[in-house]
Amino acid sequence: MSVRVAARWVVLDIEGTLTATSQVHVVLYDYARPRLGPWIDKHLDDPVVAEAVAQVRAEAGLGTQATTGEVVAVLHGWMDADRKATPLKTLQGLIWADGYARGELTTDYFQDVVPALRSWRARELGLAVFSSGSVAGQIASFSNTTSGDLRGLFAHHFDTVNAGPKRERGSYAAIAQRLRADAGQIAFFSDVPAELDAAAAAGWQTVGVARGGEPFADADFGAHPVVSGFDQVELGVIE
Numbered sequence: 001m002s003v004r005v006a007a008r009w010v011v012l013d014i015e016g017t018l019t020a021t022s023q024v025h026v027v028l029y030d031y032a033r034p035r036l037g038p039w040i041d042k043h044l045d046d047p048v049v050a051e052a053v054a055q056v057r058a059e060a061g062l063g064t065q066a067t068t069g070e071v072v073a074v075l076h077g078w079m080d081a082d083r084k085a086t087p088l089k090t091l092q093g094l095i096w097a098d099g100y101a102r103g104e105l106t107t108d109y110f111q112d113v114v115p116a117l118r119s120w121r122a123r124e125l126g127l128a129v130f131s132s133g134s135v136a137g138q139i140a141s142f143s144n145t146t147s148g149d150l151r152g153l154f155a156h157h158f159d160t161v162n163a164g165p166k167r168e169r170g171s172y173a174a175i176a177q178r179l180r181a182d183a184g185q186i187a188f189f190s191d192v193p194a195e196l197d198a199a200a201a202a203g204w205q206t207v208g209v210a211r212g213g214e215p216f217a218d219a220d221f222g223a224h225p226v227v228s229g230f231d232q233v234e235l236g237v238i239e
């Protein structure tokens with residue numbers, strides 16, 4: 001069964017919606033894990049890294065003099081618990097951007113994703129991403145994919161820094177403002193019902209993505225229309 005949506009903007013979650021959760025939790029997390037400590041030690045004079053480390057120390061209740069080893073132990077614990085804390089996402093994003101630039105990382109999408117994104121874009125729909133992954137990490141992840149460099153498909157990238165937490169209504173209101181769009185002209189696709197609830201509370205259209213084998217495949221999506229792939233979406237364009 002297909003779901004019909006008419007929109008000007010399509011905003012997309014990444015993990016569980018565009019890529020398998022394992023692409024993030026296994027491929028990307030495993031890449032970041034052993035590199036966090038060396039990256040922090042090498043880039044402590046980078047204000048972005050220094051600020052992220054300070055945030056980890058503060059959020060974890062470590063003293064201001066906590067060692068890199070203590071900071072990394074917290075970061076590993078957050079990854080194991082899949083806690084999408086902003087300083088973790090900042091540091092991961094820098095490491096992943098380096099990995100993609102070196103050609104050591106390649107993103108693989110669900111098979112229905114790239115054809116749908118290309119056809120929506122060809123019909124002048126605006127595409128944007130809203131992910132817990134940092135903007136730097138997002139852009140890098142689209143640069144080297146099994147379908148080539150897809151960065152040109154997306155007009156905007158949003159994360160927990162420039163928009164806010166994904167389960168809060170205000171983040172979606174902020175994104176709508178940045179897109180200069182009426183809330184009702186934006187369609188959000190995500191595998192996480194709580195994210196869809198927040199988007200709907202901001203007046204957005206929502207589509208749940210329940211893909212077989214993914215963590216939220218059997219979740220209760222309430223009143224949100226649900227698809228198991230983008231080939232079930234009939235997207236009309238609001239001029």
Ligand SMILES: CSCCC(=O)C(=O)COP(=O)(O)O
Nearest residue numbers: 014015131132133137138141
């Ligand atoms: C290269 S972006 C990695 C995505 C990521 O780190 C993540 O936590 C995904 O979260 P999402 O909000 O897209 O489900």
Ligand SMILES: [Mg+2]
Nearest residue numbers: 013015016191
């Ligand atoms: Mg997701």
